[in-house]
Amino acid sequence: MSQTLQVAGTKFLKVLAKHADVIMLAYLSGRISDLDFDAKVLDKLIEAGILWRPEPGEDLRLRSSIRGLLENNLRDERNRQLDANIGSKLAAIKTVTSHYKEALHHQNLAESEVYLEDLTEQVYGLVDSLKQNVRNLWRRIHNEFGYVASINAKIRENELAQSQLTDMRKQLEMFQFDELANIAGSSRELRRLLVVQLQRNHSEISQELAIVQSKLIDLLGKFREYLHRSQLLKGFVLHHQQNPDYKIKDYSQLHNVAKLFKQSRSVIAPAHVDVNNIDHEHVYGQIVSKLRQVNHNKADSDKRKSQQFNIDDIESIEIENDAIKSAVESYFCEVVNSNERLSALEYHHLQTLEFDKEVWVYGVLNGYQGLSADEQEFFEIDTEGYPHPIFNGNYIIEDVELGRK
Structure with missing residues (x-):
């Protein structure tokens, strides 16, 4: 049986390749006249199921399946039809699943493998059909419905x-995964196809359709805005054609300005002294004289007294050791004495230190950097952490491990 299908399929593909010019002409023009090509060629294409005649006397047209194949591969923008016949495909999937389970029950392994292959093909075909519908919608959105010219056509x-x-989302509601899980039962292959595969793609396609719907709504609003602007412009052009002597009035010269041009309130500039006006010279002089008056408060000068200090007192100053600095030194000594690698957080846990872990790790790094070059040669230091998930080049340190060379 498979050999017969292979021969028939090869013959069909050869017909497509041999008469590609006729098929593409029918695809682009929509129809083919009997006078354009040899009658034997057209009869051969009709017999192969590629062309068909809707009514006697009508021109020949492409079959919808062949047109869909070309639209899918050529990504033709005129492809505006969505395959939303999900119900029949789900029913076919359930039927083939029953055949597969029955063949397994009767231990007919060869027949069950055939049904499983058929079921896999139908599931993948259904998923590909749904994704193709979403791709068609996105293609039309990105092109902003460029296959039609007018704004009204774009809105339609x-x-x-x-x-x-909306129809596609209603069709997606037909997926009852509880029912599919019961049909799959304990079969690993059936659960992979009917539950895991379909549910994952169903979720992705549903999210994608929600985004597509928001984009369509935004695009519709933009189209309507363009339409209103074009109508306003067309109205002005028509008015100018009917009244060629019409001129726009200079509204700034009118006594009664239209409300359209009164969008802001009048602004009154604040009063100020005119330095170029001789009458304001006296007022201007008073302002300047007040700026020149500077009052010094003698009480403030008494507060500033000289500070004396004795150089000998510097020797008595003792720098108070920081607790974290002492702990870091003890940590370094512990590494030297034990001659084993020890991380900062492990030492923090063993000694039950009260410092915050992040402050402690920072203190260890600071203490290591404070050592001289000769002292740093005694140690090997490694950092443990992970790169920042958002900002490239940033490395977050969680722990420090110290050891002797």
Whole structure:
């Protein structure tokens, strides 16, 4: 049986390749006249199921399956139809699943493998059909419905796409994964196909459709904005054609300005002294004289007294040892004495230190950097952490491990 299918399929593909010019002409023009090509060639294409005649006397047209194949591979923008017949495909999947389970029950392994292959093909075909529908919607959105010229046509195409999207979401509601899980039962292959594969793709496609719907709504709003602006412009052009002597008035010269141009309140500048006006000279002089008056408070000068200090007192000053610094030194000594590698957080846990872990790790790094070059040669230091998930080049240190060379 498979050999017969292989021969028939090879023959069909050869017909497609041999008469590609006829098929593409039918795809681009929509129809083919009987006078354009040899009658034997057209009869051969009709017999192969590639062309068909809707009514006697009508021109020949492409089969919808062949047109869909070309639209899918050529990514033709005119492809505006979505395959939303999910119900029949789900019913076929359930039927083939029952055949597969029955073949397994009767221990007919060869027949069960055939049904499993058929089921896999139908599941993958359903998933590919759903994804293809989403890709068609995105392609139309990115092109902003460029296959139609007018704004009104774009709005109608957008509304058509939204209705198709709504139908597709209703079709997705037909997936009852509880029922599919019961049908799959304990079979690992069936659960992989009917539950895992379908549920994962169902979730991804549902999220994608929500984004597509928001984009369609935004695009529809933009189209309507363009339409209103074009209508306003067309109205002005028509008014100018009907009244060629019309001129726009200079509203700044009118006594009664239209409310359209009164969008802001009048602004009154604050009063100020005019330095170029002789009458304001006296007032200006008073302002300047007040700026020149500077009052010194003698009480403030008494507060500033000289500070004396004795150089000999410097020897008596003792720097108070920081607790974390002493702990870091003890940690270094512990590494030297034990001659084993020890991380800072392990030492923090063993000694039950009260410092914050992040402060402690920072203190160990600071203490190591404070050593001289000769002292640093005694130790090997490694950092443990992870790169920052967002900012490249940043490395977050969680712990420090110290050991002797």
